[in-house]
Amino acid sequence: MTTHTTTPAATGTGEGGTVLEATGVTMRFGGLTAVKSVDLTVNSGEIVGLIGPNGAGKTTFFNCLTGLYVPTEGRVAYRGTVLPSRSHLVTQAGIARTFQNIRLFPNMTVLENVLVGRHTRTREGLLAALLRGPRFKKAEAESEARAMELLEFTGLAGKRDHLARNLPYGEQRKLEIARALASDPGLLLLDEPTAGMNPQETLATQELVFAVRDQGIAVLVIEHDMRFIFNLCDRVAVLVQGEKLLEGTPEVVQRDERVIAAYLGTPPEEVAAASRPGGAEDGPGAADGAPATTAERPTGTPDPGARNDTGGHGPAGTEGGEKA
Amino acid sequence: MTTTHPTATAPARPGPAPTPGTLPLPAGTARAVTTAGAVLTLAATFLPWTWTRAFPGNLTVTGYPGGLQVLTLTGALLVLLFLASGHGVRGLRWLTPGGTTAPLVLLTAGTFATTWYAAGAISVTLGGVVNLEPGAWIATAGSLLALAGALGLPADTPAGTDGPSGTGAPAIQRLRHSLQAPAPRPARALPDWAEILLIAGAFAVVLYVFTYGIATEYGELFVGFLLLTGCAAPALAKAGLIRRVSRLTARHRNVSIAAAFVAAAAFPFLQSDNQFTSIAANILIFATVALGLNVVVGLAGLLDLGYVAFLGVGAYTAALVSGSPYSSVGLKFPFWAAVLTGALASLIFGVLIGAPTLRLRGDYLAIVTLGFGEIFRIGMQNLDGISGPAVTNGSTGIPQIPDLEILGFNFGETHSFLGFDFTRSANYFWLMLFFTVIVVSVFRRSDSSRIGRAWVAIREDETAARAMGINAFRFKLIAFALGATLAGLAGTVQAHAVSSIDPEQYKFVEAVPPNSAFLLAAVILGGMGTVGGPLIGAALLFLIPAKLQFIGEYQLLLFGVALVLLMRFRPEGLVADRRKQLEFHETGQLDVPDAKALAPVDGNGNGTTGGPDGPNDPGTTGPGKAEG
Numbered sequence: 001m002t003t004h005t006t007t008p009a010a011t012g013t014g015e016g017g018t019v020l021e022a023t024g025v026t027m028r029f030g031g032l033t034a035v036k037s038v039d040l041t042v043n044s045g046e047i048v049g050l051i052g053p054n055g056a057g058k059t060t061f062f063n064c065l066t067g068l069y070v071p072t073e074g075r076v077a078y079r080g081t082v083l084p085s086r087s088h089l090v091t092q093a094g095i096a097r098t099f100q101n102i103r104l105f106p107n108m109t110v111l112e113n114v115l116v117g118r119h120t121r122t123r124e125g126l127l128a129a130l131l132r133g134p135r136f137k138k139a140e141a142e143s144e145a146r147a148m149e150l151l152e153f154t155g156l157a158g159k160r161d162h163l164a165r166n167l168p169y170g171e172q173r174k175l176e177i178a179r180a181l182a183s184d185p186g187l188l189l190l191d192e193p194t195a196g197m198n199p200q201e202t203l204a205t206q207e208l209v210f211a212v213r214d215q216g217i218a219v220l221v222i223e224h225d226m227r228f229i230f231n232l233c234d235r236v237a238v239l240v241q242g243e244k245l246l247e248g249t250p251e252v253v254q255r256d257e258r259v260i261a262a263y264l265g266t267p268p269e270e271v272a273a274a275s276r277p278g279g280a281e282d283g284p285g286a287a288d289g290a291p292a293t294t295a296e297r298p299t300g301t302p303d304p305g306a307r308n309d310t311g312g313h314g315p316a317g318t319e320g321g322e323k324a
Numbered sequence: 325m326t327t328t329h330p331t332a333t334a335p336a337r338p339g340p341a342p343t344p345g346t347l348p349l350p351a352g353t354a355r356a357v358t359t360a361g362a363v364l365t366l367a368a369t370f371l372p373w374t375w376t377r378a379f380p381g382n383l384t385v386t387g388y389p390g391g392l393q394v395l396t397l398t399g400a401l402l403v404l405l406f407l408a409s410g411h412g413v414r415g416l417r418w419l420t421p422g423g424t425t426a427p428l429v430l431l432t433a434g435t436f437a438t439t440w441y442a443a444g445a446i447s448v449t450l451g452g453v454v455n456l457e458p459g460a461w462i463a464t465a466g467s468l469l470a471l472a473g474a475l476g477l478p479a480d481t482p483a484g485t486d487g488p489s490g491t492g493a494p495a496i497q498r499l500r501h502s503l504q505a506p507a508p509r510p511a512r513a514l515p516d517w518a519e520i521l522l523i524a525g526a527f528a529v530v531l532y533v534f535t536y537g538i539a540t541e542y543g544e545l546f547v548g549f550l551l552l553t554g555c556a557a558p559a560l561a562k563a564g565l566i567r568r569v570s571r572l573t574a575r576h577r578n579v580s581i582a583a584a585f586v587a588a589a590a591f592p593f594l595q596s597d598n599q600f601t602s603i604a605a606n607i608l609i610f611a612t613v614a615l616g617l618n619v620v621v622g623l624a625g626l627l628d629l630g631y632v633a634f635l636g637v638g639a640y641t642a643a644l645v646s647g648s649p650y651s652s653v654g655l656k657f658p659f660w661a662a663v664l665t666g667a668l669a670s671l672i673f674g675v676l677i678g679a680p681t682l683r684l685r686g687d688y689l690a691i692v693t694l695g696f697g698e699i700f701r702i703g704m705q706n707l708d709g710i711s712g713p714a715v716t717n718g719s720t721g722i723p724q725i726p727d728l729e730i731l732g733f734n735f736g737e738t739h740s741f742l743g744f745d746f747t748r749s750a751n752y753f754w755l756m757l758f759f760t761v762i763v764v765s766v767f768r769r770s771d772s773s774r775i776g777r778a779w780v781a782i783r784e785d786e787t788a789a790r791a792m793g794i795n796a797f798r799f800k801l802i803a804f805a806l807g808a809t810l811a812g813l814a815g816t817v818q819a820h821a822v823s824s825i826d827p828e829q830y831k832f833v834e835a836v837p838p839n840s841a842f843l844l845a846a847v848i849l850g851g852m853g854t855v856g857g858p859l860i861g862a863a864l865l866f867l868i869p870a871k872l873q874f875i876g877e878y879q880l881l882l883f884g885v886a887l888v889l890l891m892r893f894r895p896e897g898l899v900a901d902r903r904k905q906l907e908f909h910e911t912g913q914l915d916v917p918d919a920k921a922l923a924p925v926d927g928n929g930n931g932t933t934g935g936p937d938g939p940n941d942p943g944t945t946g947p948g949k950a951e952g
Contacts, residue, residue, distance in 0.1 A: 124774050
């Protein structure tokens with residue numbers, strides 16, 4: 001994925017087709033492999049979850065999708081078109097994202113934040129701004145109308161003139177979603193949208209994501225809140241140590257022993273029995289991946305038949321445990 | 325909220341404990357002492373302060389205040405007016421819609437400082453306190469008395485909002501507390517014409533004060549002027565007047581802008597002396613360049629330390645095509661063509677420098693632009709025919725740039741109009757004002773548009789901006805090029821106005837503006853991202869060195885100290901922009917009359933409003949513009 005020309009691929013486009021198709025995405029930072037050959041497909045109208053312990057490479061994978069990183073190998077296609085590796089062009093193409101640690105424009109008002117999101121869908125340059133012709137005014141009015149619509153949608157219309165920094169945490173998250181939606185995306189990537197929220201706020205976010213989906217926007221969401229993920233998603237992919245462990249419906253993932261092991265660690269006796277699986281190979285941003293480091297041990301043991309019921313994308317649950 | 329006690333007795337307020345002033349005086353006594361002090365000071369300005377006319381301003385006459393005495397007189401009058409207003413005298417209440425004590429403390433402090441400075445200056449200049457006449461003694465005693473009385477007045481805001489401020493608290497804490505003032509009461513709705521009249525009045529006052537400052541004839545008077553206005557301006561802010569005016573100007577935005585430029589255009593009419601008009605024209609050049617830099621620094625957040633080079637490119641280009649006998653290009657362009665050429669040359673230079681450097685961020689960008697700025701200067705020095713091709717005459721520069729002539733109007737000659745004589749400086753002043761209007765409207769229009777939002781977004785968080793689809797590099801380059809073009813525009817006029825240019829005028833730092841460091845300081849000191857900020861900042865930074873030549877070598881030292889103090893106590897700059905204004909009001913309401921909303925919130929002790937400079941002074945945008 002080094003070129004960013006728009007080469008149309010053969011995959012089906014249009015309604016009901018594949019929105020996002022990532023094949024063999026690998027991201028290496030020097031000798032460290034943060035994401036290893038991950039395949040993921042998001043179909044139109046779907047909500048797909050991406051879970052995994054801290055440091056599993058979820059955010060790195062997101063950054064590869066949105067052009068913030070250029071993946072070392074692999075290919076990311078949006079509606080059959082290979083995506084450019086520059087983040088503003090990715091947004092232009094139709095993928096919008098939010099960030100794990102909120103990245104609003106803190107000293108801009110709520111409305112202005114959403115208006116910035118309209119950037120890719122408007123054209124007016126410096127000359128238009130200086131001359132203020134009727135087209136400029138029309139475009140500004142339309143942008144503002146659309147932004148207000150989104151603020152109504154997320155329930156922030158009453159706070160349009162507040163500074164983003166002064167909003168409560170939950171509303172900042174909502175504003176980030178509104179800002180992302182302002183670019184009229186076909187796919188919305190949410191990076192831990194409920195982190196730090198209380199149960200009511202989480203529930204509200206869930207409703208919001210459903211409402212987004214109902215507008216025909218596919219959603220890919222990273223989250224640690226399992227209840228949220230399993231309520232929300234049509235499909236869940238599990239990322240452990242940079243590799244996709246398995247992918248399936250929430251029920252399947254929920255029951256899978258390897259997932260449980262990845263999150264909670266294996267019982268102590270098993271760990272003691274095994275050779276020490278060293279925790280030094282987490283991806284960047286692996287802050288506190290304590291339980292994650294022991295995760296690879298049992299991956300070989302359970303039967304592989306429990307996974308892959310949604311079409312088996314690539315080598316989803318292969319031997320995930322080898323060392324880098 | 326507002327402590328307007330109809331009676332002079334101690335405040336019998338229910339609820340929180342009465343809040344004592346800095347000095348332990350009963351409220352009634354304090355008021356009486358302040359009044360007595362102010363009256364005494366006022367009376368003393370009609371007495372001679374010294375015996376000889378050796379001290380400038382002639383302070384020897386009985387019954388006719390002169391020089392520094394006028395400043396003391398103004399201060400004392402203001403104290404009395406605000407005292408009466410705070411006391412609830414009918415017809416004067418409008419003076420203090422916000423705080424009453426805080427403005428008094430500041431005003432008495434300003435009067436005190438001016439008076440004592442005058443007495444000190446007389447003693448130092450003439451060699452000893454023996455040169456002071458009784459009038460000076462009475463004035464110093466009176467102003468001290470008034471200050472002491474004002475410090476004894478009860479504070480405007482109830483105690484307990486920001487830690488201990490009761491009787492037991494340390495004096496400094498209580499002083500800080502008594503400088504806090506509540507937000508002004510919502511103003512009574514007036515008919516449109518009355519509001520516009522008020523705006524015009526406000527601009528007239530600002531113009532008058534500014535003209536007085538620019539026309540001060542000797543350093544002592546200018547220092548006194550600075551001391552008094554330096555205290556009176558925050559006093560008006562604490563009293564809530566500035567907030568009210570800025571609300572009016574916000575409502576009648578176009579009227580206010582027009583009024584500001586009319587006020588500025590009227591400046592040469594008030595001047596008989598060519599010297600001050602020349603200063604004003606130079607201020608405008610400096611301010612216009614600062615405003616251009618504000619696009620780069622204030623909006624896009626790119627720290628450019630070599631910005632003066634773009635002014636130089638414009639000036640050199642205009643000089644080369646001006647028809648000066650020393651120009652290596654033997655061309656003489658008409659003015660409009662010279663302006664376009666100069667702006668275009670700056671634009672190209674800006675893109676050439678910006679394209680490689682804007683890939684850097686923050687500190688690295690600052691260092692690289694600093695380098696390019698110096699490269700320009702040294703390059704101009706070396707294009708002298710010895711070290712390089714003969715283009716610029718090296719360090720000699722290009723002298724004898726002819727005056728402009730547009731449509732038969734020669735800028736070098738004095739023209740008579742309406743019985744006034746307008747000199748060469750006045751002509752250039754108006755031409756420059758025209759360019760300032762252009763730059764201001766470019767700034768405002770680009771700010772409130774898609775492109776301006778993109779700039780601010782890049783400044784706030786470049787990664788997030790890119791994730792929102794903004795091509796960060798492209799927009800940074802546009803900001804850089806636009807800033808360069810605006811500076812080049814000013815440069816073309818500068819070349820003709822100063823009539824001789826050389827590389828030394830475009831240094832990174834020097835004692836006289838414009839130079840890159842002063843330009844940046846004007847933007848930051850005035851307030852980044854605002855229109856009024858750089859104009860005021862540039863005016864101050866130009867006037868202070870021009871007026872205080874007697875401090876000579878210490879100028880840069882004092883400048884540095886002033887900058888440090890300002891950044892410590894008012895980091896958002898003299899004029900806070902709308903965003904900063906919101907930042908300081910955690911409630912964040914823009915248009916709601918916030919007196920009601922703010923009062924309880926202040927009580928909750930939100931961090932920012934608890935500071936010594938409180939929430940009351942942002943928003944001086946309106947009247948400030950007149951100073952451009």
